[in-house]
Amino acid sequence: ILGGYEARPHLKPFMASLQLDGQHVCGGFLVAEQWVLSAAHCTEETGDKLFQVLLGAHSLTEQEPHKRLYRVRAQFPHPGSNKHNNKDDLLLLQLEEKAELNADVQVLPFQREDRDVAPDTVCEVAGWGITSHSGRRPDRLQQVERPVISRDVCNHRTRHDGTITNNMMCTDSRRRDTCKGDSGGPLVCGGVAEGLVTAGSRVCGNYKKPAIYTRLAPYAAWIDGVMASADG
Ligand SMILES: CC(C)CC(=O)Nc1cccc(-c2cccc(CN)c2)c1
Secondary structure, eight states: OBSOEEOOTTSOTTEEEEEETTEEEEEEEEEETTEEEEOGGGGTTTTTOOOEEEESOSBSSSOOTTOEEEEEEEEEEOTTOOTTSOTTOOEEEEESSOOOOBTTBOOOOBOOSOOOOOTTOEEEEEESSOSSTTOOOOSBOEEEEEEEEOHHHHTSTTTTTTOOOTTEEEEOOSSSBOOTTOTTOEEEETTEEEEEEEOTTOOOSOTTSOEEEEESGGGHHHHHHHHHHTTO
């Protein structure tokens, strides 16, 4: 997160850190007791290595009462996801067991009504992604508020030039923005997850490249289907 600030500890109990060999790679959130939703792009540099999922954390390193690392039983990238574009950039992770819910570990509902969030709506996004262009990685969860911009503005030829589909949404990226390591985290508007951070142009903090999110409502049936199928 660029231009943000440290979140109040454990006030986002749905936040997940996807880790490889104890290293934070991407964000995600608890969408059901045994399921974490993140971005398919996060598996790009991991091949078929399995993530572990850290829940109940504020600091990535310090001991905290409800912090717990879960193994992943199975990973389900959306069948339409691929490394050449941002389409269908979703990843469902089935945890080895149901997460133990408590004050620091809670499920976050996601938007099921397929209607665009109004432009200028201020939403919030959190993550342990880099906090500077030099690539500084935070130990503690960061957050930032960002206004939604319309798909028409986001698709302008000077911005994302027509690549933003109805399954995506954008927020202003002037200074305050998502960045490397924030992928997969939820965009929360009015207490509901409306989108998932996607890397898009992999540019951060430049107003000409607004932040892109995969909208969740269009994928409600896929999410429910995968969770139901894998004895979720
Ligand atoms: C998928 C990971 C394993 C690799 C990766 O994420 N790279 C990467 C590099 C530079 C910027 C970004 C990035 C992320 C989230 C939002 C944005 C744009 N605001 C950029 C992402």
